[in-house]
Amino acid sequence: MRSTPPNTPATSGRWRRVGSAAVATAALLLAGLGTAAHADAAPTAAASKQATASAPASAKVTWTRSCAVPRAKGEMACNALRVTGGITAFQLRRAAAEGITPKALSPRAASDSPTGYGPDDLQGAYGLADAAAANGSGETIAIVDAYDDPNAESDLAQYRSYYGLPECSSDNGCFKKVSQTGSKTSLPTADSGWAGEISLDLDMASAICPNCSLTLVEAKSASMTNLGTAVNEAVKLGAKFVSNSYGGSESSSDTGWDSSYFKHPGVAITASAGDEGYGAEYPAASRYVTAVGGTKLSASSNSRGWTESVWHTSSTEGTGSGCSSYDIKPSWQTDTGCAKRTVADVAAVADPATGVSVYDTYGDGTGWVTYGGTSAAAPIIAGVYALGGTPSSGSYPAQFPYRAAGTSDLNDVTSGSNGSCGSSYLCTARSGYDGPTGWGTPEGVAAFTG
Template sequence: MRTETPHSAPANRRPIRAGWRRIGSAAAATAALLVAGLGTAVDASAAPAVTPSAAAKAASSKVTWAPEGCATPKKKGDLTCNALRVTGGVTAFQKEQAKKKGVTAKAVSPKAASVTPTGYGPSDLQDAYGLTDAASSNGSGETIAIVDAYDDPNAAADLTAYRSYYGLPACTTASGCFKKVSQTGSTTSLPTADSGWAGEISLDVDMASAICPNCKILLVEAKSSSMANLGTAVNEAVSLGAKFVSNSYGGSESSSDTSYDSSYFKHAGVAITVSAGDEGYGAEYPAASRYVTAVGGTALSTSSNSRGWTEKVWNTSSTEGTGSGCSAYDTKPTWQTDTGCTKRMESDVSAVADPATGVSVYDTYGADGTSWNTYGGTSASAPIIAGVYALAGTPGTSDYPAQYPYNAAGTSALNDVTSGSNGTCTTSYFCTAKSGYDGPTGWGTPEGLDAFTG
């Protein structure tokens, strides 16, 4: 297992809830793709005569973000999304690009559209996780299902814009590569549109595309964010043939979870990924289901090490960071052998989720409506891992693929994340990274496909 070294942590800044506004049109979105250059940097020689104070510079560079509107449940008992949208500051990607060009990175603004990406793109993610060769040749014929609540009317157009910008193969409704359905499978009777969940949807389909460009994408939209409707959408995704199903939502555990397990998530031969949550230490459902792969979150940055990247546990504050923990209700799967938790332990594996080291997403219907945005949260890591499973090939018909990373545990097929924590706990590995298995990052992050095959 590859061991990562620590890197400097992002600024410990609580998210801000910026006022939402909607701008942009189809024409503006198309025009944005034609703008050349970095777009987020300015030439140092063009700096104003009066140099900002060091304090002002530091303040402007701090990355701030806000939960998407879907992070607030519409009614009691509804589940929430785990998407965090950057609203200000300079992201890791911007810093790295500006350094290469010898310019000064310009801070993200919540009041102006970004005409070029400000977060990591497909080539960055594929390189970070040892997937470059696999992404170019694998995934043909596989379908990744994305399960979310409500409708994103611009999902197909925004996906086209994202893939076109990055030079990924086209994936359209007309070609049969992209399909959007309701939880009943209807392509015409779709749920009510929702700008908060639209941002989540864009994040999910873009990350599936980034990791597995040759995969088909099936978007299944539940009519609400209740467990019953989202679970029905999971079942519909499986009935339509998807062998990989990504879920970027969650909520508090309950005594009903074991029944939800058998009703919605017990699908042998299907890799189901679920985000671990964004509120720091503490288990969530359905990540705590024994039938799914619970995906934690990391902060990802370039490095001078042999891998070229380094990761640590994503943790911004005592109430924000990747989820993890020992389930209060779910039975421990037979392949999970940690001794501190007698029930299901969350997480299994992890991927980038820190908004400060976030990913680029194209979205024109979300709450911000400004085309290019940078996102984080474990809503990013869940579809990334679903894409890795898809690159690795169809699971065995009787398998529960959550077991696969455990079969490869301790090998070079995973980057062992050994730095950082996501809160305070009495059993240290529940919330603190260490060599080998730990709650926040599981067995680690992908290093190729070997940990995700049967």
């Protein structure tokens, strides 16, 4: 049996939902407010708990946990966090540029405009603007989540309309929502906690690959069996890119699940590395998926315009990484400090202090909200793969970034740590490969093509 993860109610069973952590604050230098302060999640199990950052009053943020208790024993706990007060990094940057005073968010209310990074920010940070404009047509990204979000299509439409992205609806064939059996009418029970995750995943895939089609496959519960069945259905429906923003502790069942659910040659499958710091999780530890770690992404005056470091907020909040206890090491992974599968492969923005804008009306939001976590990073990387084109038949795309290792096609993240493992690269960033960020973050699509 898997142990209950830290900061998860004992009733949550074996699984928890990875990352969708709400944004704290960052990039205060852009607003002349000094060094950014991280927010520490309060270690309580209350579903409506609040957490407050230790920061100057002008930068202070609070957030709430939505859906801390799963619907049934054995399901993944939904740990979505969302800003309920304070000023986000995006707000600070925008206010500084416009010469205005940023307006603090109100508790239990969403904003009437975005309060986190949008498509232009993300495409710019990862060198994707040209590819996003020209590529993706004919490609489909599948988003696998649990339960139903009744407002998924309408919320997605609002996000895409606001940012001027092409329409993606069921009417024009761009958007499809199905159950794990492929049914369009017999959908799972709606769940407000997972709805926030669904909105986050759809919006991030849209932000990176606006010309891609999207298929949302909803599992009837958050068990690995049902989520894995949903992955298989996504591939059956033709998706060559599948994003998974969930995970749990490893177990001896993992190798069997590898073969049953994630061994799909010619399909790029991404999985969040986790949000509770050092320690490998599944399915990120599967040798058949691209394990996606998380970074803090901050605007900078350097030639790139951005800097990144390992996302680490507290001892219980930060990107996952580590050495698998069960999954064998794939032939293309050659680091010597872990005899089995090492997590992660690559990374993208995940720090709640530098979060992304999401439009959500059925989850714990009522419009524009800001999220972070490796739940954001997994669909971002799935979108990058989609911009790179259909993987070659028989390939395992998790290998692709390793072919580009050490080149300018990846932004090497060399600072930060996500836990205590001595000076080991398994939890500490360094030049070249490291556990928290893998070979780095995208700089264009070349590292993600086969």
